[in-house]
Amino acid sequence: MRINPRQLSQSLNKGLVPIYVVSGDEPLLVQECCDSIRAAARKCGFSERELLHGEHNFDWGQLLASAGSMSLFAEKKVVELRLPGGKPGDKGSKALQEFAALAGDDLLLLLVLPKLDRSQLNSKWIKALDQKGVLIQVWPVDAGEMPRWIHQRLRAADLNAEPEAIQILAERVEGNLLAASQEIEKLKLLSQDNLITAEMMNDAVASSARYDVFGLIDRALAGDAENAIKTLHGLRAEGIEAPVVLWALAREIRSLLEIGEKLEQGQPLARLVRIQKRQPLVQAALARLRPRQLEGLLLRARAVDSAIKGGRDQDPWTGLLELTLNLSGKRSI
Template sequence: MTKVRADQLDKALAKGLSPIYIVSGDEPLLVQEACDTIRAAARAAGFCERELYHNEPGFDWGQVLSSANSLSLFAERKLIELRLGNGKPGDKGAKALLEYAAAPAPDTLLLLAAPKLDGSTQRSKWFKGLEQAGCFVQIWPVTAQQLPRWIGQRLRRAGLKADSQAQEVLASRVEGNLLAASQEIEKLKLLVEADGFVTAEMMSTVVADSARYDVFGLVDKALHGDARGAVKNLHGLRGEGTDATVVLWALAREIRTLSQVAYACEQGQNFDWAAKNAGVWDKRKPLIKTALRRLKSPLLQVLLRKANAIDKAIKGMHNADPWGELLDLTLNLAGTVSLHPRVQKLALTRAYS
């Protein structure tokens, strides 16, 4: 199977169509656009009929094979699109895909759209079977560092110009929500004057705050030491109606991991081994190591006790504002000591009294 990045897809399609395409990733907008590009190329090549299937419970895989191998009364070529909602076709689906991959129908193009496929899925028999005949379009997420550049490219495609400050304004407002960024750019096309230049002031005025907040983003910002970003994320979660218990769960889980790794290292274990034993993924090791440079075991034990007190506050067993306490916990995790240790100790003592 040819592996192609999303930005290489146009060139790959210009060289000719593959009988099978798998588009996989966790960025819905980019997955949708990649599928749109493949559909357009298929239509231009005479695949005028399209059938869409969703892999839902009870899905009949036989109808896909039957459709792929049957001639259409209305078109010589057919595009069959299959949405793998969870990226797992199941035993029957795996068998059907292997059977199809062994002999793809000559006048049929199969397009599979799926969320990010993990390593074990990519090593599965059905996926490897498709490798022999198809093209794998892997959609990678746009990182915070890449987002301003991505926005700049989208603005130029829309016929607009913006300086780096304006791009940063939009990036800060949408915080990783690519669909929101795309929608704001479409709105700017209607509002910006003929010269197409967007200033930072105009961007601030026009663009809504469409940030997509999540508890994992909150944790990562805190571990990075980005207190300001973490607090903004925390307020966003509260504003979106996120349950305080969910936020506490994410923070407490990370503090327990940090505490476990810190203790093991203090006992003489190698960091990589300690992190592995604590279940830390390789790509998160640098983040954990950075956080442990400022967060030592004594402070982490205090933060765990504070998390326990917040749990009591959420359950009504301790007279305190859970969100105010979560703010303190977030600030301390980010390296900003919000309370003197003696005051912190007194507060915790009261929580257990």
């Protein structure tokens, strides 16, 4: 049986199966699926757990040996195998198929894998495990789904949030589910009445540094070159790495190009920029920067990236200074 993480709880409530395969590249969701399976196994009397790491040169005989070795104090056992490469090879394929035949009421296999491609999903070993168990395929949460995912997490934490607050968190964590989850845990401690406002969210997820990259972007978009440069110097002084600043600037330039294109197609700004306070900033930037200028800024960003990687004889921070000035609507010297 193949299911997604949302279906796992219902599947576990119906009873355990001998084999669970958790596959995916999203660490938080993979970890939560494994935690749910382990908890359900403990409730059903699986008091022993053996953890194996199937890395390079792994002895697959250990997997089969673990099936026959049970402690004196345990009647049921979970064997958890983590296979970071996702490909067991011929020996591993054979061992997994043999283990599948042994797994049952007293022996449970939890196999943790990265995302599987089509050929792996059609392999003999996956089919053997699939026939006797459940395959949970974990997919990343894309940018469009992120606000809904955050909203669900907030509700699960007994928190209500303004739509703008959710959008702020979605933009700040940039698809990092673990970071989003940690911020929500922090919000649980900060909230007084279980309501998260946009202002509270903005304060909660701001960088702990006095100068933060989001402040740099907002000042540049507003055309406030003087304070944008002060912020850039502050970031450097506080040890923020150049690639982090470049990522923020390049991301915003790409976003401006995309928003400008959609505005030309007649789409409203309010739909394209969900955070109300940022709408005038974006509008001001697009009023002074034409698409050709933004494309030129992207080329400059690539040059800064090359300098960071040692491909150009230039101080990356000088390139970031020029990029910040240009985004602010000023010419560099």
